[in-house]
Amino acid sequence: xxxxxxxxxxxxxxxxxxxxxxxxxxxxxxxxSGHEHHAKGSSSDAEAKSxxxxxxxxxxxxxxxxxxxxxxxxxxxGGVTTTITGEVMDPACxxxxxxxxxxxxxxxxxxxxxxSGQTLAIYDREIDRxxxxxxELPGRNPNDPLMQYIHQKVDVxxxxxxxxxxxxxxxxxxxxxxxxxxxxxxxx
Amino acid sequence: MKPFRMLVAVVALLLLSVATFxxxxxxxxxxxxxxxxxxxxxxxxxAKGAQHAECALACAKAGQVxxxxxxxxxxxxxxxxxxxxxxxxxxxxxxVAKKVTVTGRTYTRGGVTAIKIAEITPGGK
Numbered sequence: 001x002x003x004x005x006x007x008x009x010x011x012x013x014x015x016x017x018x019x020x021x022x023x024x025x026x027x028x029x030x031x032x033s034g035h036e037h038h039a040k041g042s043s044s045d046a047e048a049k050s051x052x053x054x055x056x057x058x059x060x061x062x063x064x065x066x067x068x069x070x071x072x073x074x075x076x077x078g079g080v081t082t083t084i085t086g087e088v089m090d091p092a093c094x095x096x097x098x099x100x101x102x103x104x105x106x107x108x109x110x111x112x113x114x115x116s117g118q119t120l121a122i123y124d125r126e127i128d129r130x131x132x133x134x135x136e137l138p139g140r141n142p143n144d145p146l147m148q149y150i151h152q153k154v155d156v157x158x159x160x161x162x163x164x165x166x167x168x169x170x171x172x173x174x175x176x177x178x179x180x181x182x183x184x185x186x187x188x
Numbered sequence: 189m190k191p192f193r194m195l196v197a198v199v200a201l202l203l204l205s206v207a208t209f210x211x212x213x214x215x216x217x218x219x220x221x222x223x224x225x226x227x228x229x230x231x232x233x234x235a236k237g238a239q240h241a242e243c244a245l246a247c248a249k250a251g252q253v254x255x256x257x258x259x260x261x262x263x264x265x266x267x268x269x270x271x272x273x274x275x276x277x278x279x280x281x282x283x284v285a286k287k288v289t290v291t292g293r294t295y296t297r298g299g300v301t302a303i304k305i306a307e308i309t310p311g312g313k
Contacts, residue, residue, distance in 0.1 A: 049262040052234065077232055092268035092276065095295035095302045109272045117275040118268075119253040123298060130298035132266065134228030134252075138243045141251035142228065161231045164257065164264040167299055168231035 052078040053162040068127045069160050079159040084131060084169065085177055086122035086156070088149040090114060091130055094123065102151055110150050120146045122156055122169060131160065131169040145174045153177040219291040220258045220265060220303070221312035224283045227255040227264055241285035248277045248284065256280075256290055256303065259312075265294065268302040279305050287312055 055064035055074055063071035064080055072082025090110035093101040100106070102123065114120050120143050122131040135142035146154075157173040226244035229235040235243070236257060248254050253276050256265040267276040280288070289312035292305040 046260065046262040050234065052231070077234075079232065091266065091298075091300060092302060093272070095268060095297050095300065098297065112272040113269070116269075116273045117251060117253065117277055119251060121300075128298050130300040132227060132231075132253075132300060134232050135247055135250060138246035139250045143251050159232075163231045163234065164262050165299070165301070166227065166231055166264040166266075168228060170228075170232060 049164050051163065054078055055080045066160060066162055068124075068129060072160075075159040077159075077161065079161040079170070081157075081159045081172075083155050083157045084122060084124060084160060085153065086124040086129075086131065087151060087153050088120055088146045089123045089151065090118055091121040091123075091132060092118050094121075094130070099125070104151075107151055111147075114143050114147060114150065119143060120150070122154070129167055131156075131167045134161070134168040134170045136170050142171075145171050149174060149176065217291060217306065218294050218303070219289060220256060221260070221287065221289050222256045222258040222265075223287055224280045224285065225255055225257045225264075226252055226284075227266060228252050230255070230257060230264065236285065238285050244284050245281070248281060253277060254280050254284065256288070259287070263301065265290075265301050265303040268295070268304050270304055279308055283308065283310060286310060289313075 053066055055066050055078065057064055058071045064074045065071040065082075066080050069080055070082045070084065072080045075081045087102055089102045090106075090113045092113055093106060093109060097106075101110075110120075119133055121133055123129070124131070133142045133146065153176070155175050155177050156169060156171055157175075158169045158171040161168045161170075223236055224244075225236045226240070226247045228247060229240060229243060244254070254267050256267070257263075258265065267280060269276045287310070289309050290303060290305055291307040292303045294301060294303045296302075
């Protein structure tokens with residue numbers, strides 16, 4: 001009997017493990033099997049990823065939007081110029097340590113990383129999305145408009161692009177995010 | 189007794205996996221082949237290749253972290269460092285706009301994938 005129970009339990013545990021590993025919103029490694037899955041995709045899949053996602057018109061036709069991005073106007077190159085809200089963070093540490101890397105204990109680390117060449121990013125906690133910051137012009141440090149807002153929630157007016165499974169934003173203006181009560185939010 | 193031991197081993201493995209992934213850490217190492225690109229110009233303009241090398245180099249030196257665009261999948265892997273204070277571009281700057289084979293630990297979170305480079309060699313199959 002014990003043997004039978006064990007025999008039934010093992011596949012169930014393996015299934016549970018597989019389900020957990022595929023859980024969205026959690027950090028997962030690119031396992032060799034996952035990579036192979038991508039690699040087995042047709043070349044047209046790769047070609048599709050190399051093209052910027054095309055914004056779609058909003059129902060009223062007055063604006064365009066990308067998935068999860070507030071509606072805005074169509075920009076050159078297929079981006080959407082709009083305002084996104086999120087926290088300024090160091091993506092390198094976030095990718096490994098998760099949300100605990102955004103906060104008091106990690107502030108100096110993020111500053112050091114940014115100063116040593118790590119490009120900062122905007123993290124939209126509500127939809128679990130990182131927008132990496134794309135410099136507008138060669139030779140200009142993309143971190144410049146963000147350094148004073150590290151670990152603060154901000155509103156970023158800019159143009160959002162999506163290509164190769166990555167979200168990028170070319171910043172026009174950054175302002176501290178104001179809550180409904182009117183106070184600017186800060187976490188550090 | 190043997191099935192019981194096997195069950196214990198599977199449960200231990202499962203718990204270890206859950207703890208590892210909850211912490212966002214993995215010991216899994218991956219090798220990718222692709223081009224070293226400036227992700228800003230790639231995502232915004234689809235620009236890469238030798239004709240874009242000078243621009244990518246200028247962007248990288250100004251503070252734009254570089255990335256590997258995997259050849260097979262067109263997936264973008266941002267470069268991440270092991271420790272704060274390290275320049276993530278240091279290992280790839282000499283290969284801008286060139287094909288490389290990179291082995292390292294990858295992380296995916298918030299829709300972004302990054303790789304901590306353990307080894308990089310020019311070219312690749």
